[in-house]
Amino acid sequence: MGGRFDITLVAKDSLTAEQNIDTIITEITRIENLISDWRPNTQISQVNRNAGIAPVKVDPEVFALTQRALHLSKITNGAFDISFAAMDRIWKFDGSMTSMPTPEAIKKSVEKVGYQNIVLDAKASTIFLKYKGMKIGFGALGEGYATDRCRNMMLAKGINSGIVNGSGDMSTWGQQPDGKPWNIGITNPMHKDTLLAIVPLLKSAVVTSGSYEKFVVFNGKRYSHIINPATGYPVTGLCSVTVFGPSAEVANGLSTSMMVLGKTKGLQLIKKHPGYSCIMITDDGRVITYRLNLKRYRL
Template identity: 40%
Template sequence: MARINYRNVVLDPARHTVMLKDKGMRMNLAGVLQGYGIRRARQVLDKLGIKGGLLNGSGDILCWGRQADGSLWRVAIGDPDHPNSISSWVQVTDVAVVTAGNYEQYFTSGGKVYGHIINPATGLPATGLRSVTIICSDVELADCLDEVVFVKGPVEGLAFINQLKGVDCTLITDDNRTLVSKNMQVNYYRNDAPATPVTAPATQP
């Protein structure tokens, strides 16, 4: 915990170097590297004249243009209770759809589940959410925001997204409620009633 401090990560743009000031500090880019990689891959495809496509980098989706039949891209959101199944989907283009979840990478000890997304304020796995899906035009931004919302939790996380322009989200809570941001449109496979957009913490279902 004593080594968690982004201010001790020193970047030198001129030399393209990174220095970690405190002895014993380590840095892992797994939480944000996929978004960068997808953005660069899209640049390559643009230079080749590709007018439409869908890139998937470990669950980070970036789509643009249309499918061959002219339809929008359909991107699925997984169901945490049923691996390899779908809870909902969105039809989109020219956006990124990025999901963070704790239902694939976790362990159980003493009957309690510990996910892999860590709250830097506590040093323990974040709680309150099982899945966070962010939709916005910038894949790298989406790749950063999903973990931010996951750590903030359902109330603060949803309120945070509702303050951002051009960003939407759908959340699945620990007690299996589905919450959506105020402008989010999502299609459901479940038989229960669709989630209602939430504009403020006090009105959450």
Template identity: 50%
Template sequence: MRLLTYILFCFLTMGVFGQETEYVTSTKTLKLMGTRFDITVVAINQDIGQINIDEATAEIRRIEALISSWNPDSETSLINKNAGIHPVKVSLELFKLIGKANQISQITDGAFDISYASMDEIWKFDGSMKRKPTDAELEKSIAKIGYQKIIMNENDQTVFLKEKGMKISFGAIGKGYAADKAKELLISKQVVGGIINAAGDLTTWGTRPDGEKWLIGIANPLSKEKIFSWLPIVESSVATSGNYEKFVVFDGIKYSHIIDPRTGYPATGMNSVSIFAKSAAFCDALATAVFIMGKEAGLARINQLPDTEAILVDSDNKIHKSSGILFETTP
């Protein structure tokens, strides 16, 4: 459900961090979790930097093995296979991640829901659709969706999907979570700064080698080359959901690939949503949810959350922002 965002970041390739030690940036682009990851670290030399990047890469692959619903041997696949049959004991890490996902479902009134994977694939965004699905088809498609049907037993550390055919997937939170965990690992190894960009789910720590803040540019979703604001990011994360490429049009209405799990209908009215918060996983999930919730409900909810901000671009290409975003401009 997620699309590579048009969030850009810049950094200096070499500089001085502090007054005594010279630092450089090491960067590597890889395909992980089926998408593009750009990993940048600040290190005392390129060799150490590449070692750090390899460590982050191994951590991302570990997360993928844990949460992938495509891997038949993963804990997630085991939960899905036993839907409607019996609970499955899982690792504490996966148990906590599912709990975090359900909490986000609660605060977004179900606009974010990892059980969306239960939905029948009746919407196609490859050019093959000739008509909208009927109401009956949509109702049948979403029948097994509902985070309330994900039963968690804290004492036994088990997860149970109540109905046969139910599935969970971490497509709208997994990349952000992997970026968070890789960042956490590198910080534990005293890596002084860096950026992990998981196809637009981006998290930073420390500063550039010259001591300056990392900057990200928010781009106009209808004009990829035009940036309407550069924002400093300090020990924080950002994620964007957008409808730039995957969509269909029926009766003059544009339907994006981001589908509301409560109705089965694609979200309308938004071009992009960027969320700023500490956790990339939280940003990842909220970007999808706010895109679905829409301008009014989405911004109202963001303004209720501590240390969380948003920039929205609606279908008329007008910018809307939460109370903590200070710039004044239009794309």
């Protein structure tokens, strides 16, 4: 899935742990070979190649994941959009940009983006993208989905404690060998070498979306690498959103959406998802929490 996975298991011996780590790697590879949009032989790549041409039959697993992603696109009015994969990458965050893209270029960059033009046929298990040049991708859900799957597999196999971390999409379960909970450090975006808090986790997932590492500044205004798929412009207002809850897939979808929606609409979104809590940090350094008493965990 284009990212790094770190796997930690607590098992009765090292051989059992290694065998189950191999099982996790096999499962991650299987999922990647289904949903990657940059590997040419996956079902999603086939869907993208057939945009504007014909529906493509996919496995029930791929269809269900697409269905959930499309639902998220709808309830956020496109703040989250799985057709974002078609956006032209006109914003560069590698130091090479010397001026803002023109409004015309920004508008053109999102011409092929639009979840409304994705057609799902549940009976036939097909996905159809209405227009040529459209693409779908699971960059914001795939790793969370994979970590959730691996956690559930390990629990079913009797591995009662561990962490699967897919590039920051983290599914945890059980406890450390000493009986203490797993802990997650929340980075302070204003001082990246320090932590705001260390929060304990049990059977939980945690995902952070942040704009504080990749950005450009024009005329004194900061533009982050997280792009609003509806407008083509970088998001502003929030520099970090961390979401806690039972599913890394859902937490990732929420954190990404909340970055785009901003503080007020982001809070409205997470309020509709019982069991999920968040920490939001604004561009000016204010810390906002929901369903989480951060004072308990501050350093």
